Amino acid sequence: MAGALGLLGGLLLVVPVVALVARAPWGTVLSNLGSPAAVQALELSGICSTATLIISIIFGVPLAWVLARSTLPGMRVLRAAATLPMVLPPVVGGIALLMAFSRYGPLGRVLFSVLGIQLTYSIAGVILAETFVAMPFLVITVEAALGAVSPELEEVSATLGAGPWRTFLFVTLPVIGPSFAAGCALTWARALGEFGATITFAGDIAGRTQTLPLAVYLALQRDEGLAVSLSIGLLAISLAVLIGLRGRWLGAVRT
Amino acid sequence: MNISEPRMRRRRWSLGAVAAAGLLVCGCSTVGSTSSSPTVPAPARGSITVAAASSLSKVFPALARGADKVHHGATITFDFGSSGTLATSISAGAPADVFASAALSSMAPLVSAGLVAGRSIPFASNALEIITKPGNPLGIHALSDLVKAKVVALCVVTAPCGATAQAALSKAGVHLPEGQVTVAPDVDTTAAAVTTGDADAAIVYVTNARSETGHAQGVPIPKKENVVTTYPIAVMAASQNKSLAKAWVTYVQSPIGQAALHSAGFSPAA
Numbered sequence: 001m002a003g004a005l006g007l008l009g010g011l012l013l014v015v016p017v018v019a020l021v022a023r024a025p026w027g028t029v030l031s032n033l034g035s036p037a038a039v040q041a042l043e044l045s046g047i048c049s050t051a052t053l054i055i056s057i058i059f060g061v062p063l064a065w066v067l068a069r070s071t072l073p074g075m076r077v078l079r080a081a082a083t084l085p086m087v088l089p090p091v092v093g094g095i096a097l098l099m100a101f102s103r104y105g106p107l108g109r110v111l112f113s114v115l116g117i118q119l120t121y122s123i124a125g126v127i128l129a130e131t132f133v134a135m136p137f138l139v140i141t142v143e144a145a146l147g148a149v150s151p152e153l154e155e156v157s158a159t160l161g162a163g164p165w166r167t168f169l170f171v172t173l174p175v176i177g178p179s180f181a182a183g184c185a186l187t188w189a190r191a192l193g194e195f196g197a198t199i200t201f202a203g204d205i206a207g208r209t210q211t212l213p214l215a216v217y218l219a220l221q222r223d224e225g226l227a228v229s230l231s232i233g234l235l236a237i238s239l240a241v242l243i244g245l246r247g248r249w250l251g252a253v254r255t
Numbered sequence: 256m257n258i259s260e261p262r263m264r265r266r267r268w269s270l271g272a273v274a275a276a277g278l279l280v281c282g283c284s285t286v287g288s289t290s291s292s293p294t295v296p297a298p299a300r301g302s303i304t305v306a307a308a309s310s311l312s313k314v315f316p317a318l319a320r321g322a323d324k325v326h327h328g329a330t331i332t333f334d335f336g337s338s339g340t341l342a343t344s345i346s347a348g349a350p351a352d353v354f355a356s357a358a359l360s361s362m363a364p365l366v367s368a369g370l371v372a373g374r375s376i377p378f379a380s381n382a383l384e385i386i387t388k389p390g391n392p393l394g395i396h397a398l399s400d401l402v403k404a405k406v407v408a409l410c411v412v413t414a415p416c417g418a419t420a421q422a423a424l425s426k427a428g429v430h431l432p433e434g435q436v437t438v439a440p441d442v443d444t445t446a447a448a449v450t451t452g453d454a455d456a457a458i459v460y461v462t463n464a465r466s467e468t469g470h471a472q473g474v475p476i477p478k479k480e481n482v483v484t485t486y487p488i489a490v491m492a493a494s495q496n497k498s499l500a501k502a503w504v505t506y507v508q509s510p511i512g513q514a515a516l517h518s519a520g521f522s523p524a525a
Contacts, residue, residue: 103453120453121406121437203406203437203448210438218438221340221413 094200141183
């Protein structure tokens, strides 16, 4: 019985992807992926996802450190707040970002009047939306990994005279290395695939905010072959990420 | 990968539930001394799904509330979205008893595929209008002024409002650079880019401009640059409740239906 249910569950997850590959117009997939609109979307997606990863590392790793090591009260609340964007429906995330950062929101208003910056409908807006939904992945993964590192390692390093930065870079980071790399891959992939928050906050401007998932959505309205070709492209990238992870993400979560 | 896609909006109106608003609709069309139920045939029963263009998302439910006076117990479910997308999903088998499209070109493939019962009938038409932020801060008074806007929202070209907007821009000789245009899947989302988002202007229908008076400023487009689109309505051949479907089509063409469309900003079928 369990075997039968398990098999059905597996089929449910596998069949749609197999159908996508089987029904793709393989004769035109490469030319579609090479079309100017597709290349533009691909480049934009690549730039934004990478920028998102860098920002997530700069701000997310310290946050993970605070969550893992701090003894101050309120860590549970902070952890919940940091995890929330991960479970929030992406379009809701987009609306929340609009409420804060549009020209009429509290933060957006200041940015616009003081610095003349408008985040909506801009590449920066795409990066902001992707960071909002993807950074929690890095935070959670790194926090779990840090939690598994024995604090004695760091204490010994401090005893031997290394400052906190040296300890982090040369002792802690190598130990959590695999989990950190897995977290980075997941964060990058999540940012690449983001749709709801991006289209709500940054709109759909070719060359500026039309990332690959948005291009797929638009293509679906008029050219199914193009939409499927772009989907194959995204599928290939996702598979590459999974193969690169080689089960390490599961390992990090289990630790 | 986590791609969540916005769904077409669905609204379910039980005709037996709301009565009060119906008075408003019926009230504005008491033309002289014609009989109390002149335009709707004998009460129809059951339920139907009406697939309709986004631009009808306010006037059709209002009409449904008015029809409650006669068709107690009948249920009409509305499926609003871009006409192009709706036509594609109906061709692919999506259930719809009636299809009201914002362009003849969206209905045509269904007619040639034999999916329409009888004829498709034009019941209204709509023209384009520019909307800007309230107070029109950028001073946009014509299509040519749109180049002043930082971000202009347009419908995707597969939606009638997108195709007609492109045609109007060509007529006016205006070319908007790609980096200035954000594309939305249907006219309501396009309008929302201005009313709730940060887009400076959008090209939508006259009916959208009319219904957003508090949240956006309408800028009319002169006739020589404007493009009018005709709305056809038809009963679908696969409908399981053709009598209620036909009743709805008749009702929309009736004086009550036409008056409601007129006060929403639609023009008679061209």
